[in-house]
Amino acid sequence: MRKTVGMGKSPADAGDDNPNSGSAGGPQPDIPSAAVARLATYLHVLRSMSETGAMVVSSGQLAAAAGVNSAILRKDLSHVGSGGVRGVGYDVSRLVARIALALGVEHNHNVVLAGAGHLGKALINRVGFDRRGIKIVAMVEADPELVGTSIAAAEGELEVRGLADIRAICAEHRVEIAVLATSDDNAQITCDSFVAAGVQQILNFTCVAPRVPEHVYVRPVDFALELQVMAFNATRRHSAQAQVVQRASAPGGRTQSKQRSVGV
Known part of the structure; x- marks a missing residue:
């Protein structure tokens, strides 16, 4: 059963014209999962804008930067009580705070990354997790040959620790999220260790679908x-374009096509 992150409903804002719209409280499960993903994108864009000194942004500017249309953006922001002003736009710092609160990332969430192989090293070296409310506090590994070694991370070196340390790490750092980037053979045992330590949110990069209790949410990432x-989208679009060309070259050159393209 999929879980989404959200917050309580607020009055919808009809564009950039509702400065009094607002919402209270932390994350609650009534924002659609697709909107949650887009809100995370808006938050990243807004923080980048803030770093360049931007204080106000219009819905059109934010929508273009995030790669969505303005109608979708306004609907998404209605979930957080955007506080925009018609003809002026959104206060960047205020909107950052509202979205961060809605997504539950107004403070850092501590994360443990399992897997000290090539994928784990690539993930640990990615810059910018802290700007998205994520802090990787530890790295663990099932392979005894890697336990005790040090991995260079974006924020400094991390010592690779064994699976037996997961419970202590999670208790010390109040870990809420784990990342599985282990070998497929070690995915289930590593996942079991996180579940036993009380972790209920697991991002899974392995090809294994680990068995977990019903209250634990595993999100797969399958490249x-x-x-x-x-590939399907590319083939479908190529087929649609070929049909348009074929119709255009037919007698009369009519191109009345009802073919729809499929996008991601």
Whole structure:
């Protein structure tokens, strides 16, 4: 059963014209998952704008920067009580605070990354987690040959620790999220260790679908699957374009096509 992150409902803002719209409280489960993903994108864009000194942004500017249309953006922001002003736009710092609160990332969430192989090293070296409310506090590994070694991370070196340390690490740092980037053979045992330590949110980069209790949410990240979707889209669009060309070259040159393209 999929879980989404959200917050309580607030009055919808009809564009940039509702300065009194607002919402209270922390994350609550009534923002659609697709909107949650887009809100995370808006938050990243807004923080980048803030770093360049921007104080106000229009819905059109934010929508263009995030790669969505303005109508979708306004609907998404209605979930957080955007506080925009018609003809002026949104206060960047205020909107950052509202979205961060809605997503539950107004403070850092501590994360443990499992897997000290090539993928784990690539993930640990990614810069900018802290700007998105994420702090990787530890790295663990099932392979005894890697336990005790040090991994260079974006924010400094981390010592690779064993699976037996997971419970202590999670208790010390109040870890809420774990990342599985282990070998497929070690995915289930590593996942079991996180579950036993009380972690209920797991991001899974392995090809294994680990068995977990009903209250634990595992989100898979499958590169091959995403590439298959992209390949389908490319084939479908090529087919649609070919049909348009074929109709255009037919007698009369009529191009009345109802073909729809599929996008991601």
